[in-house]
Amino acid sequence: MAKIQIPRGTQDIMPGTVELWHYIEAKARDLCRRFNYHEIRTPLFESTELFQRGVGETTDIVEKEMYNVSNPRSEDALTLRPEGTAGVVRSYVENKLYGSPNQPVKMYYLGPMFRHERPQAGRYRQFVQFGAEAIGSSDPAIDAEVIALAMRLYQELGLTGLSVELNSVGTLEDRANHRKHLLEHLNGVRDQLCPDCQSRIDRNPLRVLDCKNETCKTLTKDAPSILEYLSDESAAHFEAVKAYLTELGIAYTVNPRMVRGLDYYTQTAFEIKMAEIGAVETLCGGGRYNGLVAELGGDDMPGIGFALSIERLLLALEKQGVQLPVSVGIDCFVAIQTPDAKSAAFRLVDRLRSAGVAAELDYLDRKMKAQLKQADRLAARFTVIIGESELASGTAVLKEMATGEQQEIKLDELPAVIASRLG
Incomplete structure (x- = not known):
């Protein structure tokens, strides 16, 4: 098909x-x-x-x-x-x-x-x-x-x-005064104008001057100007x-x-x-x-x-090669180390979004290395990593992608911390 x-x-x-x-x-x-x-x-x-x-x-x-x-x-x-x-x-x-x-x-x-x-x-x-x-x-x-x-x-x-x-x-009055003089000129070259211009002469002769046809432009270059009849x-x-x-x-x-x-x-x-x-x-x-x-x-x-x-x-x-300052990427990618962390990560992403943070997580069950590559592709400014030990302690690892700096932060505090760092 x-x-x-x-x-x-x-x-x-x-x-x-x-x-x-x-x-x-x-x-x-x-x-x-x-x-x-x-x-x-x-x-x-x-x-x-x-x-x-x-x-x-x-x-x-x-x-x-x-x-x-x-x-x-x-x-x-x-x-x-x-x-x-x-x-x-x-x-x-x-x-x-x-x-x-x-x-x-x-x-x-x-x-x-x-x-x-x-x-x-x-x-x-x-x-x-x-x-x-x-x-x-x-x-x-x-x-x-x-x-x-x-x-x-x-x-x-x-x-x-x-x-x-x-x-x-x-x-309209100015154009009426101009029209009779314009018609005198256009009727003198009517047969040489394009079909569109020929049809417009009687209906709206001023539009003939707007024609993009080069022959018509040449034939009307000496036509009386509307500026002379204002x-x-x-x-x-x-x-x-x-x-x-x-x-x-x-x-x-x-x-x-x-x-x-x-x-x-x-x-x-x-x-x-x-x-x-x-x-x-x-x-x-x-x-x-x-x-x-x-x-x-x-x-x-x-x-x-x-x-x-x-x-x-x-x-x-x-x-002109003008590059508009369009922002790309997301604020935060949440990476999941173990399947047990999926629910906590899902809740965290929702809380981040509610705090005004553009956030995403993995929906394809990728390995950690692949998730971090995805964070790079999305141009994430931060990555949050949640694994088994983090779940047990109620924390997550926050990584700033530009510098590689990492620190452990309580899950409940993450949305406010990230929103603050984003300014």
Whole structure:
């Protein structure tokens, strides 16, 4: 019978690697605590309409990448979430968070997303996103804060060579003014553009500028920039964001072609990139979405956020040779010299664990030499040895593995002694 294998575009995160994930997740949660962002957990699947309306029907996500869920007992159209912002905003509206006395509402999420795309390094069909959203303020300072939060995570994990690319995609009115001039240019080269761009010209021409096809990039390199059509308000907002980033010491470059891949963005759009990471150069992206809350049925509230892939982050750390200070091993291994000592060892391990000590014992009836080798493999800081004489005296031998130092200690005192030495 053939073995059942893992689905394409997914991965098993095994012991020995998952500890890196724990470290990054703990760092992200601590950063959010410092920035006063609070966790929100939304369903893994939502109404398909949420993403059609929230992400945009002309986006690659909606057109090509969503996993739709069918249920023969229900007519509801459901989709595994391909991104986090739409679900967070839906929850914001549904739970009336606009009425919270603490404004703006600042939330973060950390969990799996699903997109049917071609798997490659750092890109999976099931992937984990960390994202943050601030809803309820149009202050350009919070745009800079959101960018700083994402940058701070990368920096505190030890990445270097990071850069911020910044743009303003304006308001809906700004884009309407820009659209007619952009269409004049695009219609002049329509027949030479890729099929995706040809289909987007009439529906969302700004997205043509986001195409990764080299021919399309060349054909549109002289297209009119959205920055030339910003209203005074949008231009002032953009200048203020840049000024706040400068105040924080965050260097940036303005990229007028960057529009991001989601339709809900307005005004500020940004990406964080790292040099020499190949196909996954972009580590993080985000922007302002001032019309999204209203689009999903709420009052017209401004918002801004970002999302980043933990898989890409891990790949970036690997590329730069960054070693995270992940603790390995256990605190104490309890070795059994005689079968009569098994019950006492079993009780001791439970008491050690109750005292906060990571403890293990032998479950394979190995000889003492093999047990001590197992303690080494587990990188135990201490080994406790219990034999016939120790049972008779109510003691055990405590060995510090790094120094080899041994001493006899009463069994009742061991949990407190080990916990104290562990600090």
